[in-house]
Amino acid sequence: MAGVADRPFPPGRYPLVVVGSGPGGLQVSYFLRRLGVRHAVLSEDPAPGGMFLRYPLFQRLNTWSKPYAIAERKTRPYEWYDWNSLVADEPAHRSTVPEFMDGTSYFPSRAEMASGLAAFAERAGIQVRYGCRWQATRRDEDGFALETSDGLYHGRAVVFAIGMAEPWKPPIPGIDAVPHYVDTPPARELAGKRVFLIGKRNSGFEIADALLPWARQIVLGSPRPPIMSVFASGAGVRAKYLVPYEDHIMGGGVFVLDSAIERVERTADDWRVFTTGQRTGAVEFRVDQVIATTGFSTPLRDLPALGVATFNQGRLPRQTPYWESSTVPGIYFAGAVTQGATGIRKHGHAGNSAGVAGSRHNARALATHLARTHFGVAIPRPALRPDEVVTFLLAEATRAPELWNQQAYLARVVTCDPAAGWVDDGIAPLAAYVDAAGSDAVAVTVETDANGDHHPTVYIRRDGRVNEHALPANPLLTFEGEKQRTELAALLKDLGPQP
Amino acid sequence: MAQRDEIVDAMASLALFADLSRPQLAAAAHTFEEEWFSEGQRILRQGFTGSNFYVILEGEAAVRINGETRATLSRGEFFGEVSVLLGEPPTADVVALRPLRCMVLAGPDTEPFLVTYPRVMYRILQAQARRLRNANLWRG
Numbered sequence A: 001m002a003g004v005a006d007r008p009f010p011p012g013r014y015p016l017v018v019v020g021s022g023p024g025g026l027q028v029s030y031f032l033r034r035l036g037v038r039h040a041v042l043s044e045d046p047a048p049g050g051m052f053l054r055y056p057l058f059q060r061l062n063t064w065s066k067p068y069a070i071a072e073r074k075t076r077p078y079e080w081y082d083w084n085s086l087v088a089d090e091p092a093h094r095s096t097v098p099e100f101m102d103g104t105s106y107f108p109s110r111a112e113m114a115s116g117l118a119a120f121a122e123r124a125g126i127q128v129r130y131g132c133r134w135q136a137t138r139r140d141e142d143g144f145a146l147e148t149s150d151g152l153y154h155g156r157a158v159v160f161a162i163g164m165a166e167p168w169k170p171p172i173p174g175i176d177a178v179p180h181y182v183d184t185p186p187a188r189e190l191a192g193k194r195v196f197l198i199g200k201r202n203s204g205f206e207i208a209d210a211l212l213p214w215a216r217q218i219v220l221g222s223p224r225p226p227i228m229s230v231f232a233s234g235a236g237v238r239a240k241y242l243v244p245y246e247d248h249i250m251g252g253g254v255f256v257l258d259s260a261i262e263r264v265e266r267t268a269d270d271w272r273v274f275t276t277g278q279r280t281g282a283v284e285f286r287v288d289q290v291i292a293t294t295g296f297s298t299p300l301r302d303l304p305a306l307g308v309a310t311f312n313q314g315r316l317p318r319q320t321p322y323w324e325s326s327t328v329p330g331i332y333f334a335g336a337v338t339q340g341a342t343g344i345r346k347h348g349h350a351g352n353s354a355g356v357a358g359s360r361h362n363a364r365a366l367a368t369h370l371a372r373t374h375f376g377v378a379i380p381r382p383a384l385r386p387d388e389v390v391t392f393l394l395a396e397a398t399r400a401p402e403l404w405n406q407q408a409y410l411a412r413v414v415t416c417d418p419a420a421g422w423v424d425d426g427i428a429p430l431a432a433y434v435d436a437a438g439s440d441a442v443a444v445t446v447e448t449d450a451n452g453d454h455h456p457t458v459y460i461r462r463d464g465r466v467n468e469h470a471l472p473a474n475p476l477l478t479f480e481g482e483k484q485r486t487e488l489a490a491l492l493k494d495l496g497p498q499p
Numbered sequence B: 001m002a003q004r005d006e007i008v009d010a011m012a013s014l015a016l017f018a019d020l021s022r023p024q025l026a027a028a029a030h031t032f033e034e035e036w037f038s039e040g041q042r043i044l045r046q047g048f049t050g051s052n053f054y055v056i057l058e059g060e061a062a063v064r065i066n067g068e069t070r071a072t073l074s075r076g077e078f079f080g081e082v083s084v085l086l087g088e089p090p091t092a093d094v095v096a097l098r099p100l101r102c103m104v105l106a107g108p109d110t111e112p113f114l115v116t117y118p119r120v121m122y123r124i125l126q127a128q129a130r131r132l133r134n135a136n137l138w139r140g
Helices: A023-034 A077-081 A110-123 A202-211 A243-250 A335-340 A356-375 A386-399 A401-405 A430-435 A482-492 B006-012 B022-031 B081-086 B107-116 B118-139
Strands: A012-019 A039-042 A134-140 A143-148 A151-160 A194-198 A217-222 A254-266 A271-277 A281-287 A289-292 A331-333 A410-417 A421-429 A441-448 A454-462 A465-470 B033-037 B042-044 B053-058 B060-065 B068-074 B093-096 B100-105
Touching (some): A012 A023, A012 A356, A023 A039, A023 A110, A023 A335, A039 A151, A077 A401, A151 A356, A194 A202, A194 A271, A202 A243, A217 A243, A217 A271, A217 A281, A271 A289, A271 B022, A356 A401, A356 A421, A386 A441, A386 A454, A386 A482, A401 A410, A401 A441, A410 A430, A421 A430, A454 A482, B006 B022, B100 B107, B107 B118
Parallel strands (some): A012 A151, A151 A331, A194 A217, A194 A289, A217 A254
Antiparallel strands (some): A134 A143, A254 A271, A271 A281, A410 A421, A410 A441, A441 A454, B033 B100, B053 B100, B060 B068, B060 B093
16 A cells, blocks of 8 residues: 555545545545535545445345346446446446346346446546544534544534444344354354244345355344335345245245344354244254344444434434434535435435435535535526426436436426526436426426326426426336426426526 | 344334333334424425325424414324225325424325234224314314
């Protein structure tokens, strides 16, 4: 590693400090630079990639990057078919993950993902001070001071892109002795063993899937039934991990159990897991290995003491629609932590921010918001002719990766500015748009209704009041037909300058 | 790490869930999501589709129709059920009056939840009957 003097961002004062070099930190730094906001990026890691330097444990992601898709690689619409690459305005920096994929799966391996992230950082020229550990935080005269292993940094605002990176276990008696997901032994060491996995979300099913050829018996236990992403839009166990569930349904030795875990005991030669289920009653399991596949929390360090309020048992900071701490203005979050801002939760769906697919688009909106509100940057607002507005909005609904990855969460906003006429105000959080005052405007999202149909949905602000209208669905997911055009044109009639 | 699940305890103390056994409560607690709202933040939006069912754990919220406050709700009370049950957009806004902590159940998950826990459904019916009685008294 280069010496302290050769590394970028020596300690000192910066307009803005970003902590983290995972996808969230890289992506927000990329957009901040595009907007001309000077900032330092600090990371305790030795290289870019964040969680993908180590996880997923069994080395393959559960989100697609399709080397060949309906849209051409390196274009903006292609980003919807490639959930794992970071996003960019320059074609050369787009679609970096598929470049490294060897064609054995459309789910990239961990190494392919890490290579794609590193290539993005290098090509886009993202500067990071690696090996610089953020240790403590305090307020100072006009912002925040960050103590680090390299010295003191000051920023008027700070963006923490620190991942959901800290292993977390629920309060179950005896669980302290249970290894967490991150400490799962190699699968072959569990050959012929009985394994109990606490938790039935993606990480539980990931381990179960990896252990299918090795373990004698696999039990997945937690109070709530598993949610399968194929039946619920967005969050849920991904189809990639459905094989253990099928094994359970067919009675092959995997048991998926809806039971509270009362306590865990380590004995001389095995483990005992005491469960109580509504259907099973009290059941005691004797197994060779227990693993807590119970997820992660945000490594907030001293931020709660600074006043950053949390929820979900301290695992996530409470955030505004623009990912600012609800209780400490000036502290922002990027990356997976933005899943703590749940939007307006249409049909319960709280966005896709836990993954790179969603949080990369949040980073664009966050950087724009920071540039405008903290640093006085005039954000370009391209003008639209009145006769272009309908076409523009329906094209966005059909092809914008932001709207598809972040359904009912991010919106394309077109404002009828009293002075400038129709202007494109870019991508913004829907929750911020619908509750903000402002000029007459229209925002479009993509949303999935209770029947599973995808609709473009428009939110029209007229005289300060926002109304919602779902436009007709289309089985081939193209929303640029006559039905949608006619309906949207009628809704926008009398709004703004007329064609 | 040995303390009991705080959310389960919080739910156990509410009348709505008073009839559930501990395993039922644990399952229910994991079916809802916890959500916080800041003062002034809207939770339900009049006229918007796709709303959810909320139970208040802490704080206070106002029910507003066209900007006029019609009622306030506090700990143990719930809202959003009419919209979810009828599959229609809410006819009122619900706005946090101070930091508000809720348990939220996705609209599409509400029917299976209530069918699984009929005692919760009965408690909701009782609360609705009380609201209806009070509305009638008020009109009378």
